[in-house]
Amino acid sequence: MEEARNIQSVLVADCGTAITKLSLIERVADSYRLVAQTEAQTTGNPPWHDLSVGVRKALQGLETMTERQFYTQGRIIVPRRGLQGVDAFVVIMSAVAPLRVILAGLVREMSLESGLRAARGTYATIEATLSREGNPVSPQETWARTVRDLTPDLVLLVGGVDGGARRPVLELAEAIALAASMLNEEERPAVLYAGNRTLRPHITKLLGDITRVLIADNVHPSADTEHLGPAQSELETFYIEKRLRTAPGIETLSMWSRLPLVPAATAFSRVVDYLWHREGNQDRGVVGVDIGAATTTMSAVFDGRPYTTVYEHGVVNGLSEWVDAHGLARLSRWIPDDLDEETLMTLLYNAELQPLATPQTTQELWVQLAVAREMLRATLKTARPTWDTSGAEINGWETMPRLDPILISGGGLVHTPRPGQALLTVLDGLQPAGISTLLLDVNQAASAIGAIAGIKPLVAASALNAGTLASLGTVISPVGQARPGDVVMRMRIEYENGSELNVEAHYGEIEVWPLLADQRATLEVRPSRRFDVGLGPGRGGRVEVLGGLVGLVVDARGRPLMLPENRDQRRRILTRWNWDVGG
Numbered sequence: 001m002e003e004a005r006n007i008q009s010v011l012v013a014d015c016g017t018a019i020t021k022l023s024l025i026e027r028v029a030d031s032y033r034l035v036a037q038t039e040a041q042t043t044g045n046p047p048w049h050d051l052s053v054g055v056r057k058a059l060q061g062l063e064t065m066t067e068r069q070f071y072t073q074g075r076i077i078v079p080r081r082g083l084q085g086v087d088a089f090v091v092i093m094s095a096v097a098p099l100r101v102i103l104a105g106l107v108r109e110m111s112l113e114s115g116l117r118a119a120r121g122t123y124a125t126i127e128a129t130l131s132r133e134g135n136p137v138s139p140q141e142t143w144a145r146t147v148r149d150l151t152p153d154l155v156l157l158v159g160g161v162d163g164g165a166r167r168p169v170l171e172l173a174e175a176i177a178l179a180a181s182m183l184n185e186e187e188r189p190a191v192l193y194a195g196n197r198t199l200r201p202h203i204t205k206l207l208g209d210i211t212r213v214l215i216a217d218n219v220h221p222s223a224d225t226e227h228l229g230p231a232q233s234e235l236e237t238f239y240i241e242k243r244l245r246t247a248p249g250i251e252t253l254s255m256w257s258r259l260p261l262v263p264a265a266t267a268f269s270r271v272v273d274y275l276w277h278r279e280g281n282q283d284r285g286v287v288g289v290d291i292g293a294a295t296t297t298m299s300a301v302f303d304g305r306p307y308t309t310v311y312e313h314g315v316v317n318g319l320s321e322w323v324d325a326h327g328l329a330r331l332s333r334w335i336p337d338d339l340d341e342e343t344l345m346t347l348l349y350n351a352e353l354q355p356l357a358t359p360q361t362t363q364e365l366w367v368q369l370a371v372a373r374e375m376l377r378a379t380l381k382t383a384r385p386t387w388d389t390s391g392a393e394i395n396g397w398e399t400m401p402r403l404d405p406i407l408i409s410g411g412g413l414v415h416t417p418r419p420g421q422a423l424l425t426v427l428d429g430l431q432p433a434g435i436s437t438l439l440l441d442v443n444q445a446a447s448a449i450g451a452i453a454g455i456k457p458l459v460a461a462s463a464l465n466a467g468t469l470a471s472l473g474t475v476i477s478p479v480g481q482a483r484p485g486d487v488v489m490r491m492r493i494e495y496e497n498g499s500e501l502n503v504e505a506h507y508g509e510i511e512v513w514p515l516l517a518d519q520r521a522t523l524e525v526r527p528s529r530r531f532d533v534g535l536g537p538g539r540g541g542r543v544e545v546l547g548g549l550v551g552l553v554v555d556a557r558g559r560p561l562m563l564p565e566n567r568d569q570r571r572r573i574l575t576r577w578n579w580d581v582g583g
Contacts, residue, residue, distance in 0.1 A: 376429025
């Protein structure tokens, strides 16, 4: 893009489910920085039905804050003229409803699992699953009735390795064709076929005259191979077309910008990808989590290969439905207060009714952080099987691979009163192993910067390196088993001013030692022979670490993390862990 060469200032509108955020990123001296940020309520729902209303409201706040003019005569001023306007305006979005998808396939533990993971790469909800498995006779009428009654946006049809099963896949396609033919033309779902490649001509011939057919590479081309990228790309393109380009008020926003619309999850994943290339560590991955009001995004990069998963729940929307599916016990186990079920449900309902509100009481905060923990665990459960982490595994242990850094974003974590609360929530939800630096997206600007990376990568890289991300600290998580209180690691901390500190870490504890933000130290780590900090069983060494808002943290609680079954014991230990990290 020719005009990208002259971009000195960019305005990004991030239209989320509850909040619309404007981020102004400009060149200051020799680098690009986030210079101003405002927000307003998202206005895609009643009574406004127009996303541009919220953007204009945020623009008013930005003009007041900066004493500059960005908007005149019904549009944003582009390009910049002196102190008026900006050189580029970008819109990213997660405010619209997810795609409604029916998944159809053969074997649940093969193609259907792969199809589910492909759908989770964008904003989508699985309305139903059609499977031939366990049905000796093809239930085509039942399948057709399901598609007809649910009228999804898209049917994701998978099944059969390349050159493998034919007839069962065609039976599913015939049922989909029957259902689509019974619907009005505007109600017919599109079909994305990502199964046995030899059947593509048959699928196109069978369905092409009835509804729109999209083709992608087989998600499971062989028995031991999964290939999700092409299907995920087609799903994202369809999501942009079906949802983003038809969002209320999008015509106005599109008039203000010549740049393409970007899903928020895609923008966020670009930042995670950049962090992996910036660090340049082939033996570890990078993971980023963005917990929003309605969805949770987890992006990862291993050996240069990106992975993105969007979980259909966040910290606000749909909590009552999530509880119906999973129960209250999964939330209450993380709450150190004695909350009865009625009080807990009341707090969840209030959070849904007031998505813009921040926790005002300790109980409300505990509930929000409990929800965040479970969203992290649920998203990880879906994302983890899609990662190829062979070069980053900690050998001999079923734990998280080596990760550095871990990026944390989303209002559910960024706005906690104390940084230790956000850190502990991520440790409980992800349970990292080895040595990791935790970075906090303090202004929730990572997605905005990721959107800019699509136009001018230099601007995005410069803005990220100019203090947009704050370090919570370095966390060392030894992997192994011992008795509570046993010494699992000894460590000498050598500070930049020449002082030293010799410390011990004990099994079952979280321990924090002083290491300020932007301060570095060299550690001489000596784990016991039964423990691994990512350097090999019992192997130590010298590592350089970065301080942060919390400090240098050793999480020696073990992996997997086990909570006491006894309610009183569990409350006491949760309270102690919170105190340990300054929460």
